[in-house]
Amino acid sequence: MKRRSLFLNTTAIMGFVFLYAPIISLIVYSFNKSKLVTVWGGWSLKWYTELFNNQQIIDAALVSFKIALVSASLAVVLGTMAGFVLSRMGRFRGKMILSGWITAPLVMPEVITGLSLLLLFVAMEGMFGWPSGRGTGTIIIAHTTFCMAYVAVIVQSRLASIDETLEEAAMDLGAKPSTLFFLVTLPLIAPALISGWLLSFTLSLDDLVIASFVSGPGNSTLPMVIFSKVRLGVTPEVNALATIMIAIVALGVLAAMYQMRRQTKLLSNHE
Amino acid sequence: MSVSTGAAWIDKSASGMAKYNIFRSVNWGRLGVIAVPALWLGVFFFIPFLVVFKISLSESAIAIPPYTAIFEWDLEEAYATFKLNLGNYFYLIEDDFYLDAYINSVKIAAVSTFFALIVGFPVAYLIARSKPSTRVVLLALVILPFWTSFLLRVYAWMGFLKKNGVVNEFLLSIGIIDQPLVMLQTDFAVYIGIVYTYLPFMILPLYTALEKMDLTLLEAAEDLGARPLQSFFMITLPLAVPGIIAGCILVFIPAVGEFVIPALLGGSDTLMIGRVLWDEFFLNRDWPMASAVAIVMLVVLVLPIMLIRNAQGKEEAHS
Numbered sequence: 001m002k003r004r005s006l007f008l009n010t011t012a013i014m015g016f017v018f019l020y021a022p023i024i025s026l027i028v029y030s031f032n033k034s035k036l037v038t039v040w041g042g043w044s045l046k047w048y049t050e051l052f053n054n055q056q057i058i059d060a061a062l063v064s065f066k067i068a069l070v071s072a073s074l075a076v077v078l079g080t081m082a083g084f085v086l087s088r089m090g091r092f093r094g095k096m097i098l099s100g101w102i103t104a105p106l107v108m109p110e111v112i113t114g115l116s117l118l119l120l121f122v123a124m125e126g127m128f129g130w131p132s133g134r135g136t137g138t139i140i141i142a143h144t145t146f147c148m149a150y151v152a153v154i155v156q157s158r159l160a161s162i163d164e165t166l167e168e169a170a171m172d173l174g175a176k177p178s179t180l181f182f183l184v185t186l187p188l189i190a191p192a193l194i195s196g197w198l199l200s201f202t203l204s205l206d207d208l209v210i211a212s213f214v215s216g217p218g219n220s221t222l223p224m225v226i227f228s229k230v231r232l233g234v235t236p237e238v239n240a241l242a243t244i245m246i247a248i249v250a251l252g253v254l255a256a257m258y259q260m261r262r263q264t265k266l267l268s269n270h271e
Numbered sequence: 272m273s274v275s276t277g278a279a280w281i282d283k284s285a286s287g288m289a290k291y292n293i294f295r296s297v298n299w300g301r302l303g304v305i306a307v308p309a310l311w312l313g314v315f316f317f318i319p320f321l322v323v324f325k326i327s328l329s330e331s332a333i334a335i336p337p338y339t340a341i342f343e344w345d346l347e348e349a350y351a352t353f354k355l356n357l358g359n360y361f362y363l364i365e366d367d368f369y370l371d372a373y374i375n376s377v378k379i380a381a382v383s384t385f386f387a388l389i390v391g392f393p394v395a396y397l398i399a400r401s402k403p404s405t406r407v408v409l410l411a412l413v414i415l416p417f418w419t420s421f422l423l424r425v426y427a428w429m430g431f432l433k434k435n436g437v438v439n440e441f442l443l444s445i446g447i448i449d450q451p452l453v454m455l456q457t458d459f460a461v462y463i464g465i466v467y468t469y470l471p472f473m474i475l476p477l478y479t480a481l482e483k484m485d486l487t488l489l490e491a492a493e494d495l496g497a498r499p500l501q502s503f504f505m506i507t508l509p510l511a512v513p514g515i516i517a518g519c520i521l522v523f524i525p526a527v528g529e530f531v532i533p534a535l536l537g538g539s540d541t542l543m544i545g546r547v548l549w550d551e552f553f554l555n556r557d558w559p560m561a562s563a564v565a566i567v568m569l570v571v572l573v574l575p576i577m578l579i580r581n582a583q584g585k586e587e588a589h590s
Contacts, residue, residue, distance in 0.1 A: 026426075115552060206422060
């Protein structure tokens with residue numbers, strides 16, 4: 001029994017090393033003084049200064065942030081509705097098809113989603129003159145469409161886990177459906193909406209393939225700029241950028257964990 | 272179960288509202304909640320596939336947009352033509368290049384999925400069997416990379432695997448090799464990249480399955496004289512099968528259509544269908560051919576997609 005768990009622990013630890021070693025080496029090399037990416041020349045913040053002086057990267061980051069903010073918010077609204085369709089709307093004609101549409105974007109290869117949306121936008125422009133040209137707007141539509149699937153699934157599982165008697169009690173007390181939603185259900189599913197929004201935001205910020213298909217000239221997002229830089233090889237500026245992004249995410253996840261732990265503690269204290 | 276309680280919810284709200292005689296407004300609200308996502312997905316998810324299918328049946332042309340119309344009519348001249356072009360599909364079948372790309376994508380995806388299972392299982396097992404407080408930390412460690420940029424994680428491997436990268440420097444310094452290994456721009460790097468980026472998708476369903484397992488079964492087996500390895504293969508593994516299937520499909524499907532990983536880590540000879548589609552579209556500007564490649568890729572993926580949807584449906588029925 002003991003030996004098996006030793007073997008298991010070793011392999012599992014190797015699994016974690018596999019997950020983190022490349023990220024850690026990337027962070028370390030972002031502080032490398034040497035211009036040669038692989039030769040260690042001592043600690044330096046030089047690549048961070050260069051990063052903040054790179055107007056192309058700053059502009060692309062702003063475009064990406066704007067797109068991510070709008071699409072995450074739209075995705076939360078539409079995804080919440082879709083989550084309700086999946087779990088609270090009972091049966092109706094076409095539900096099978098609609099729930100297929102809701103979850104299918106999760107497993108659709110990005111190249112297909114990107115190509116199909118681009119061809120749609122081109123066809124629509126030919127027929128109705130809208131959207132005229134492609135750019136931030138078309139990227140927002142594309143990102144909203146695939147992010148709402150993630151939100152829908154998160155909201156659905158949250159709805160399945162909350163106590164339905166609370167909603168029933170509110171209805172017995174005469175709450176209108178809208179009152180019921182805003183005063184009872186919405187506060188209950190708020191954590192799901194927050195994590196859905198955050199997930200959508202990061203997915204949108206990270207998307208290269210779909211944005212490449214549906215963007216227009218002069219609308220490069222951050223991943224598009226990064227991709228065109230790293231395609232030719234490792235660049236220290238991108239290491240610095242990656243370190244900053246990883247640090248932000250790590251802080252966010254740690255904060256969320258801390259919050260969750262505190263809540264669990266509070267709950268267990270009550271018991 | 273969720274369906275019946277959902278129906279009860281609707282019935283209740285309907286009967287509760289009936290006395291205020293705003294029954295219609297209740298229905299409007301319900302209709303709106305269904306119609307808005309349905310319309311959005313219909314226009315931006317479903318119709319695009321029809322457009323792709325239509326364009327896959329047209330011919331490439333030097334025009335804007337770069338394809339011919341399938342159906343043309345002119346009322347004044349009183350003519351209408353309708354021509355379907357199956358040429359793209361014939362070309363897909365005849366040219367070994369495309370066939371190889373499909374086979375290679377499925378092969379690379381399947382092998383990577385297998386290795387993701389081998390790497391992911393011990394991790395999921397360890398997490399499921401650890402104390403609840405450690406469990407939260409370990410789960411967060413698995414999910415954390417998933418929240419960081421996918422593109423940057425793939426990029427991290429470029430610095431790790433290249434000729435004078437971290438792995439080669441390390442192996443050279445401890446004297447295992449005298450010449451740097453060529454790892455970047457090979458299929459090997461693509462396997463690593465896929466296993467690495469999709470590992471959380473494998474670990475999480477495995478963890479869910481293993482965590483639900485009733486541990487008294489193992490005690491019972493031990494009391495009856497089963498050796499640890501025996502009870503692992505006869506109890507733990509069969510009970511983890513739903514997690515294994517879900518994890519494998521969640522890794523396999525995106526891996527087949529992957530573009531970024533073969534583009535950054537693979538060599539120029541690493542044929543994968545996502546990359547072929549990308550080149551067909553961005554380099555050759557052959558939109559009809561790219562559409563045909565997409566349609567055939569969908570056909571290849573329909574079976575695993577149906578499987579995962581079925582599994583999800585069952586999961587819901589259970590809970």
